[in-house]
Amino acid sequence: MSGDRTTDDPWARLARLTPARIGLGRAGAGLPTREVLRFGLAHAQARDAVHTALDAEAVCAGIASLGFETFTVASSAPDRATYLRRPDLGRALSDASREALSARAGEAVDLALVVADGLSARAVHEGAAGFLAAFKPYVARAGWRLAPVIVAVQGRVALGDGIGAALKARAVVVLIGERPGLSSPDSLGAYLTLDPRIGRSDAERNCISNIRPAGLSAEIAAFKLDWLLTQAFALGISGVNLKDGSGTALEGGAKPVPLVGGASPGS
Amino acid sequence: MAYRHVVGPRTHVFADLATLMAKATPVRSGDRLAGIAAESAEEEMAARWCLAEVPLSEILARPLIAYEDDDVTRLILDTHDAGAFAAIAHLTVGDFREFLLTASSDTLARIAPGITPEIAAAVCKIMRNQDLILVARKCRVVTRFRSTIGLPGRLAVRLQPNHPTDDAAGITASIIDGLSYGCGDAVIGLNPASDSVSALSALLHLIDDLIQRLEIPTQGCILTHVTTTLEAMNRGLPVDLVFQSIAGTQGANASFGVTLPILKEAHEAALALKRGTVGDNCMYFETGQGSALSAGQHHGIDQQTLEARAYAVARPFRPLLVNTVVGFIGPEYLYDGKEIIRAGLEDHFCGKLMGVPLGCDVCYTNHAEADQNDMDTLLTLLGAAGCNFIMGVPGADDVMLNYQSTSFHDSLYLREVLGLKRAPEFEAWLERIGLTDADGTLVPEGPSARLIAAAPGLADRDVAA
Numbered sequence: 001m002s003g004d005r006t007t008d009d010p011w012a013r014l015a016r017l018t019p020a021r022i023g024l025g026r027a028g029a030g031l032p033t034r035e036v037l038r039f040g041l042a043h044a045q046a047r048d049a050v051h052t053a054l055d056a057e058a059v060c061a062g063i064a065s066l067g068f069e070t071f072t073v074a075s076s077a078p079d080r081a082t083y084l085r086r087p088d089l090g091r092a093l094s095d096a097s098r099e100a101l102s103a104r105a106g107e108a109v110d111l112a113l114v115v116a117d118g119l120s121a122r123a124v125h126e127g128a129a130g131f132l133a134a135f136k137p138y139v140a141r142a143g144w145r146l147a148p149v150i151v152a153v154q155g156r157v158a159l160g161d162g163i164g165a166a167l168k169a170r171a172v173v174v175l176i177g178e179r180p181g182l183s184s185p186d187s188l189g190a191y192l193t194l195d196p197r198i199g200r201s202d203a204e205r206n207c208i209s210n211i212r213p214a215g216l217s218a219e220i221a222a223f224k225l226d227w228l229l230t231q232a233f234a235l236g237i238s239g240v241n242l243k244d245g246s247g248t249a250l251e252g253g254a255k256p257v258p259l260v261g262g263a264s265p266g267s
Numbered sequence: 268m269a270y271r272h273v274v275g276p277r278t279h280v281f282a283d284l285a286t287l288m289a290k291a292t293p294v295r296s297g298d299r300l301a302g303i304a305a306e307s308a309e310e311e312m313a314a315r316w317c318l319a320e321v322p323l324s325e326i327l328a329r330p331l332i333a334y335e336d337d338d339v340t341r342l343i344l345d346t347h348d349a350g351a352f353a354a355i356a357h358l359t360v361g362d363f364r365e366f367l368l369t370a371s372s373d374t375l376a377r378i379a380p381g382i383t384p385e386i387a388a389a390v391c392k393i394m395r396n397q398d399l400i401l402v403a404r405k406c407r408v409v410t411r412f413r414s415t416i417g418l419p420g421r422l423a424v425r426l427q428p429n430h431p432t433d434d435a436a437g438i439t440a441s442i443i444d445g446l447s448y449g450c451g452d453a454v455i456g457l458n459p460a461s462d463s464v465s466a467l468s469a470l471l472h473l474i475d476d477l478i479q480r481l482e483i484p485t486q487g488c489i490l491t492h493v494t495t496t497l498e499a500m501n502r503g504l505p506v507d508l509v510f511q512s513i514a515g516t517q518g519a520n521a522s523f524g525v526t527l528p529i530l531k532e533a534h535e536a537a538l539a540l541k542r543g544t545v546g547d548n549c550m551y552f553e554t555g556q557g558s559a560l561s562a563g564q565h566h567g568i569d570q571q572t573l574e575a576r577a578y579a580v581a582r583p584f585r586p587l588l589v590n591t592v593v594g595f596i597g598p599e600y601l602y603d604g605k606e607i608i609r610a611g612l613e614d615h616f617c618g619k620l621m622g623v624p625l626g627c628d629v630c631y632t633n634h635a636e637a638d639q640n641d642m643d644t645l646l647t648l649l650g651a652a653g654c655n656f657i658m659g660v661p662g663a664d665d666v667m668l669n670y671q672s673t674s675f676h677d678s679l680y681l682r683e684v685l686g687l688k689r690a691p692e693f694e695a696w697l698e699r700i701g702l703t704d705a706d707g708t709l710v711p712e713g714p715s716a717r718l719i720a721a722a723p724g725l726a727d728r729d730v731a732a
Contacts, residue, residue, distance in 0.1 A: 010719055014444065018430055018437030021662025021674075022444035029679035031662075039639070039662065043671070046633035084598045084634055085296045119634050179597075180633045181669030210431075 019183060042182045049177070049185035051080055054117035054124060056151050062129035063115065066136060069148035071104055073097035073163065077154040090156035093163070101150075101166045110144040111229070112169035112196070116155030120177030123186045123212065128175055131188060131211060134218040137257045138226035157191045157205070164196025171232060172196040173225065178209065187212045190221060192228050194238035204239035206232070223256035268329075272317035279313035284321070285331045288385075289569040290314035291392045293609055297557045297570045297600035304569075315393050319361030326360075326385050327352070332566050338517045338527055343383050343579045352381030360389045367402045367620075375406050379622035384515070384575035387617040391571065396609065399616040400652040406619035408655065410587045411546020412486045412507065414452050414690035416655055417624050422687040423656040424678045425588070425626070426451035429667035433460045435473055439722050441661050442477060447715045448675035449703060452693035453588060453626065453656035454508060454551065456488040460667055464498050467491055475505035481700075481721055484544070484692035486587070488551050493525055493533045500536045507542050508551045508587060509533045515576030518564030527580070534584045545692065548587035553628075554578070555592040556610050557600030570600065571610070575617040582623050588656060589623050591615070593645075594631035595670055604641030607631060611645045615654055626656035630672040639663065639671065643680075646673055650681045657681075679709070 011023030024035045031039075060070040076092045077083035083090050093101065115128045132149070139146060147167040152159055157174050164172030171194045178187040188211040193200055206228050211221040227246035232238045250256075270281040281287040289303040291314035298304035305311035327347070332340045355378055358366055367375070367390065391399065409417040416423045428441030438457060445451055455474050459466060467489055474487035486507035489496070493511040500506050511530065512523050520526065530550075537549040554577040559565040565573060574591065581589045591614035594607040601607045611627050618625030629645045631637035646657065663674035681687055688694055688707055697703040701714045 010716060011444075014440040014719065017440040018434070018661075019666045020428070020430065020437070020441045020444075020660075021664050021666075022441055024662055024676075026448075026676060026679070029676060029683045031674075031676050035662065039664070042664070043633070043638060050634045085602060086300065087599050088300070179669060181666070182633070182664040182671060183666055184669065185633075 039182070046180040046182055046185045049120040049122040049180040052121045053080070054121040054153050056153055059115060059124060059128060059151050063132055063149050063151070066129060066133050068132065068146070070151055071101070071148040072151045072153070073101055075152065075154040075156070075159055080154070083154045087156055090154055091158035093159065098162070098166070101163065104148070105167050108168040108170075109147045110170050110233075111139070112147040112150065112160070112164045112167045112172045114150045114152055114155070114160045114163050114172060114174045116152040116159060116174055116176045118155065118157070118176035118189070119179045120185060120187065123177035123188045124175075126186050127188045127212060127218065131175060131190070131218040131221060134222035135225060138222060141257070142226070142230065157202075158200065160191065160193060161196045161200045162198050164193065165198060169196060170194070171229060171238070173229070184210070184212060184215065187215060190225055192225065192232060192238055194232045194236070206238050206242055206244065219256045220250070223250065223254075270317050270321070272313040274309060274313050279310055279317070281314060281317065284326065284329050285566075285568050287314055287318055287321070288331075288389060288392065288572055289567075291318040292569045292571050293392070295570070295600070295606045295610070296598060296602040297560055300599055301560050301565060301567070301570075303567055318389055319364075319393050320359055321389070322359050323363055323386050324356050326389055327383060331385060331568050331572065332516060339515060339520070339576055339580055342527060342583070343576070346583060347383060348380035350381070351378050354378055355381065360393060363390045364394055364398065368398065370405065372405045372407055375402075375620070376622070379406070379620065382621050384579045384617065384621065385572060387620045388572035388575040391575070391613050391617055394616070396612050396648070399612040400648060403616040403619045403652040407653070408619055408622055408624040410548040410585075410624045412543040412548055412587050413484045413545060414486070414692045415545060416453055416587065416690055418691070419653070420686070420688060421690060422650060422654065422678070422681060423453035423626070423690050424450040424659040424675075425453040425590075425656055426455045427458070427658050427660045427665065427672070428455065429458050429660070429665055431460060431667050433466060433470060435469065438470070438473065439477065442474075443715075443718050443722050444661055445659050445675050446483070446718055447702065448659070448679060449689060449697050449707070449709060450659035450675045450678055451483065451485050452690035454486050454488050456490055456510070456551070458490045458668060462491050462495060464495060464502070467495060467499055468502070468504050471499060471504045471506060475507075477722060481718070482696070484690075484696050486543075490551070490553070493529055497529075497533050497536060500540065505542075506537060506540065508549055509537045510551045510553070512553045512558075513577050513580045514554065514558040514562070514564075515573035515580065516559050516564045516566060519559035519562045519573075520580070522562035522564060530584060548585050550581070550584045550586035551588045552581045552586050553590055553592050554581075554614070555596050556614065557596045560600070561596065571613055574614055575621070578618045578621050578623045578625075582621060586624060588626055589618060590626040590628050590656070591618070592628040592630060594635060594637060595628065597632050598635040601635070603636035604631075604638070604644070607635065607637055608641060608645045608648065612648060612652065615649060615652055619653075624655050627654055628658045628672055630658070630670055632670045642671070642673060642677075646677055646681060647684065650685045650687060682707070
């Protein structure tokens with residue numbers, strides 16, 4: 001195949017300035033074979049990320065090994081094809097899960113954590129436990145009372161509203177597989193909603209996006225989530241009126257709690 | 268008033284015109300999600316038969332959303348050209364389809380101001396894909412700013428150099444890449460990751476400096492909210508085109524934070540800058556089926572009809588560019604390649620019929636049942652239909668918005684297969700700087716080094732290092 005580039009090629013140097021697919025070369029009007037195949041592989045991985053079923057058992061095991069209790073629920077979407085066509089079903093618990101969750105709910109808590117497949121089970125398989133491990137020290141430091149971590153199958157972000165309400169949580173955070181981009185099949189989003197209840201709008205949530213090894217690291221994402229949660233609890237708001245100032249906090253010298261080393265009590 | 272159609276022993280009843288139009292729409296997931304799609308294949312065809320017999324004058328007389336409830340309805344009816352409509356006032360929807368297939372380009376241009384979006388949508392529903400292509404091809408909507416877009420036998424490309432963090436060197440690198448494939452005659456248009464005015468200032472200067480330095484006969488645009496662009500113009504920043512996403516109902520536009528008076532204010536402000544050289548079309552709108560339903564502002568009307576109403580919002584502002592971002596919204600609105608292809612042809616047809624300069628972001632997301640082959644099909648069909656412009660995204664992979672569109676290479680493909688030229692001013696510029704020959708074909712080993720050297724911020728960065 002033609003199209004291999006050497007480092008003194010100006011286009012190859014240009015290509016280092018952006019993740020965009022530039023300097024690809026061409027064969028007539030078409031792409032070089034290498035690039036057609038590279039694109040096809042990326043699309044295949046993104047498609048697989050969308051259609052892979054969540055292995056809830058394995059996800060629960062990974063989260064439980066961090067010391068969290070877990071509980072599995074399902075949305076009203078019976079299968080992946082329906083889930084993709086009917087976002088409304090992915091936002092509502094199945095009848096069985098709603099009843100089971102009500103039975104499980106105990107005393108009021110500060111925070112309910114929900115891990116949902118969303119549009120990329122792969123992102124959850126590869127990243128959810130790592131994020132929770134990074135976030136756990138902040139929970140301990142703040143002394144937030146936690147509900148069991150809910151692992152949700154065929155779930156959309158708003159599924160967390162009903163879960164949070166059922167668990168009598170002051171806030172819910174939904175950690176969810178984001179719509180995979182061609183170059184990012186493994187991206188998680190974390191959505192924070194204060195005072196969760198069915199009918200909350202997206203404008204009432206804060207989102208931390210692009211959590212993945214090549215994007216926002218779990219450590220930084222956990223730092224940001226802690227910042228947002230602390231502000232949300234203090235101010236009594238979440239959503240568009242709560243601006244993310246965690247970047248300024250980081251620039252101001254605040255350090256994310258290290259993942260290893262047990263720097264935080266109770267981690 | 269209810270509509271009825273008899274098929275053998277069965278009588279299909281449609282409660283009102285909105286229901287009839289929804290059921291007559293080729294089925295798609297968004298109308299199903301809204302609960303308004305035909306429930307059987309026979310019902311869909313019965314609705315189409317029934318719709319074909321509805322007089323155009325009746326569609327005009329029965330607004331789908333009440334005049335007093337919606338400013339888009341008021342805009343449609345208050346600006347309707349009764350004189351232009353007179354030529355088709357006697358026709359039914361079915362007759363109108365045949366009229367369109369036989370009409371000349373001149374006739375189509377004359378009747379355009381008399382065509383309401385509901386009329387365009389109604390006839391669209393009973394037309395096959397080949398009808399949509401054939402008629403749209405005869406509609407010519409030509410617009411101008413620094414380049415001329417929409418001339419017969421030509422296709423323009425929006426160069427879309429998005430970057431996940433708005434990095435100036437990264438954006439410039441994508442622009443230089445696109446220019447080297449002869450793309451960018453529709454606009455160099457960036458979707459910014461940040462929406463602050465200070466970030467916008469740097470990006471506006473970046474693109475404007477590049478256009479000035481290389482003397483490119485094209486226009487720049489940062490696709491941010493209209494109110495942010497207004498603020499930028501108030502601060503004296505170099506704004507060529509005002510961008511805004513729009514939809515077909517007042518409520519959906521409100522969900523975008525936009526009103527007709529705000530659009531008017533921004534249009535007048537951009538006109539006053541007089542930055543165009545060959546014309547003064549200075550608005551850029553984006554639309555897409557499903558946006559009104561997504562905002563919960565669809566009034567029980569099908570998404571294809573609401574999309575046509577968005578073109579009625581665009582029309583009075585004489586935009587340079589309007590593009591339907593057809594597959595961006597996701598499979599809950601357009602499920603697969605077949606639905607995306609159909610919607611792209613519908614949107615292009617309705618826009619052109621109404622006299623609006625339609626282009627298309629031929630695109631899909633990774634959770635839709637579609638791939639690049641479907642995009643090749645729609646791209647080719649739109650090329651045949653005389654689409655004004657398409658997107659040029661590096662490698663078809665938008666690394667900021669996370670979706671797949673068409674690439675610089677795709678435009679070369681379409682030009683070679685269909686013999687489509689670029690905007691004349693841009694074509695002349697490419698030849699002048701030696702990137703293309705007199706035929707508009709890219710010269711192998713063209714002067715890309717000169718392009719790179721002329722790009723501000725690149726020559727002294729990694730490239731020259």
